[in-house]
Amino acid sequence: MRNGFQLRQLASAIGGEVVGDGDFTVTGVRTLERAGAEDLSFVTRSGFRDQAEASGAGALLVPVKMAEAGEAPSRPLLLTEQPSWALAQIIGLFHPVEKPPSGVHATAVVGQGCEIDASAHIGPYVVLGDRCVVGAEVVINAHVVAGNDCRFGAGAVVHPHVVLYDRTEVGERAILHAGVVLGADGFGYALRQGVHVKIPQVGQTVVEEDVEIGALSAVDRALLEETRVGAGSKIDNLVQVGHNVQIGRSCLLCGQVGVAGSAQLGDYVVLGGQSGVADHVKVGRGVQAAGKSAVLQSVSEEGLQIAGIPAGDLRRWRRQVARLERLGSLASRVRTLERRLAEAEAVADED
Amino acid sequence: MRNGFQLRQLASAIGGEVVGDGDFTVTGVRTLERAGAEDLSFVTRSGFRDQAEASGAGALLVPVKMAEAGEAPSRPLLLTEQPSWALAQIIGLFHPVEKPPSGVHATAVVGQGCEIDASAHIGPYVVLGDRCVVGAEVVINAHVVAGNDCRFGAGAVVHPHVVLYDRTEVGERAILHAGVVLGADGFGYALRQGVHVKIPQVGQTVVEEDVEIGALSAVDRALLEETRVGAGSKIDNLVQVGHNVQIGRSCLLCGQVGVAGSAQLGDYVVLGGQSGVADHVKVGRGVQAAGKSAVLQSVSEEGLQIAGIPAGDLRRWRRQVARLERLGSLASRVRTLERRLAEAEAVADED
């Protein structure tokens, strides 16, 4: 069914180089453990020499460095300087995305004054409010609900059960996975006479182009203006982004990250899984926070790696962890000192 | 389109005082950075003197204290003792909530024996089980699914894609945001012969009046009785509340908080983002747990501020953090002591 590709074709597609038989045809891409004689497998980082050698794969995509180091197995090879990117291209060749048919499903409920491009797909049971704008080649899957005045940029893909509140903007080619909620009310109350009075949240959520947001993540709308996710940023599953937050371009937010209200992330910030950023904190460009860390204060140094609760310099955190490991030994050294000093003092008194 | 309000009108609405031109008309509310000559902006806490001065806002809502301290900019002012609450009122004036039309959408699937008030709104593709009761002015938005015997108090607002299991009760004026799940099975199993046997969860979830629950949060139903969220409590997004939990009145649970089974929170408890409360733990009235903390043991002291893993007194936690920072220096002081003492002992031996 799948016709397969010759290695020379794949090399051409990724700007790579073949070592061995360029006519060798592979019919699939699989992991080292699972690949068979007709499959291409791959090594994207160092330290997999033995697994690669042991793999049943007919051919291998490997980093140039691995071949230069003489660590590549003796079988047809595809060499690349950028193995992860090359792998992405090759998987894409073997698994082209099937676009669903254009048109609006008969069961979709579309509000007044919507502009829906003829090339867009609107699936079953989708509900769109009034005045929504749906661009070219947009895919809105089953059961998506959007409020009034929402906008979907060309090529955006919205998976089932996504909910957009009023005035949410989704950029071109953005991908929203199942269960994402954009534009829900921010968490804001004013305490008066013992009652938490709701502060109306009347801003919006804006997701720029090429953003991807994982399943069951939420980005609240701003109090008055916009909560914004910058172009090319990628957000994993079950992530919470509070109201007024500004996320820069090309950031990575891993699973279960939380970013509290009004925080600001520069471009290329990376937040590890289950880490959190406190409200109103500013995180500088390229800062990388380790998983589980709590960024409680602003970090201005670009590219700094941080960890811990509260988060600080990663190397410092590692030293702290090591020192904690030795804390028992430190305590016993102090006990020893106390004993020895007492003895020394006793001797001195005798003198 | 928007007519705007005179400052004197707003002052009257919030019980505040105008300094300057009471006839000054504002047409919107915006942040200090974004506000223009016809907008009202605001300062709700101290430390924003320069930003307020630099704002292009035509008028400003400021705390009385700021004016008394002579720190308020020279333009028409609205003075208030309670700026956050006043802001909430004013935003509400500019952005009145549009109630959707009364009636049951043609596509809604309504079970037998339901009582739906004529003033309620039931949106497209809503599915209600048997014997549900929907009060006056309730709004149930698109794609909400409720099981049998659910109750919605007057004025409750349920956003799209909320799921209520059987027998869930939603109090008057409660707000449930998109994707909320109330009444799912608690996490309870009995290990027998190596198999986790499910303990049927046959209780219910009760959410009292004026509760708000953020997007994608879950409150499991009790094993036998009720899991309860007390009146006026506010829960942020992606929060997990386990079975049998009792949450008091006017609590605040920030984003991604987890409260494990059978825990009990007193009134006015505040749980910071990503904090957790262990099962069966009791948290006293007004206790405030910092973000990321883990409340592993009951806290009886009212109003105590706590932090850390495990959580303890906040000030104590801060001292611990500071001491950890100095742990390297402590270790080197011990090394110095060891060297000096060895020298002293050597000298003593020579004597």
Place this chain on the structure above:
Amino acid sequence: MRNGFQLRQLASAIGGEVVGDGDFTVTGVRTLERAGAEDLSFVTRSGFRDQAEASGAGALLVPVKMAEAGEAPSRPLLLTEQPSWALAQIIGLFHPVEKPPSGVHATAVVGQGCEIDASAHIGPYVVLGDRCVVGAEVVINAHVVAGNDCRFGAGAVVHPHVVLYDRTEVGERAILHAGVVLGADGFGYALRQGVHVKIPQVGQTVVEEDVEIGALSAVDRALLEETRVGAGSKIDNLVQVGHNVQIGRSCLLCGQVGVAGSAQLGDYVVLGGQSGVADHVKVGRGVQAAGKSAVLQSVSEEGLQIAGIPAGDLRRWRRQVARLERLGSLASRVRTLERRLAEAEAVADED
């Protein structure tokens, strides 16, 4: 309406023993606090002697040990070696599950080539893709969306608003709670020229038999092969499982746990609430990680209890916590040593 059961009937059902009147009839099961004269209540673990004595329950299910220790109240008793399991059975007797009617709801949208067993229930507004297979007695509730080529094993129960991406497999008797998302794209990108290029995720998610997954949890599909949740494992609410993860049999993942990509959990692993496992980490059979812990490195020792960030031996972590508590005292002891030593040195210099 409910007829009730005699204690002797219940004893027979659970293989237990009656102490006192075996004809005593109970009409419900309730907690110690709520139970009345016609109810059965229960004690499943030690330390509830006083509450049991004070309970208004007409009869009590108690552990054999409690009776042997003479701590059981003087009323009709049901003795069992396995109180939690027995309780599960008894609750099941009082609350039999009502299976919804067989058949496909008129509003369901079913793709081409699906095989749906005649005994299955497909609720309103369900959307199934092409070639899905639905086994005997399967319940697919309202608003569930499944992609192409999904499989539901016999007896599986899928609650409202669950989303399954293409090729997801759900094992026999598996239970998926509301809002679960299976098979969403894993979080994988290749950075090239400053752009995060998406690596297509073309594998699948496989959930084996007797698995239960809580509300709003997500299990991403694999890059190429399968992300797998082993038979009998139970996952609580708001849990994130990354791509390629392998979860063994009979594991327990508590609320808000995160398991990062390609991690592997052995059988009977327990992960406490809000704990996390880093990518590619291997966790040995029976390992138990405390709530909030971060498993950053592989744990090979079977059955080890771990805690902390980074996670280590639980007892070691407890000692560390205790030492941290005493760190202030340690520092002051070092100060004292410094003073005393300085004095000793001064004396020595004088000599």
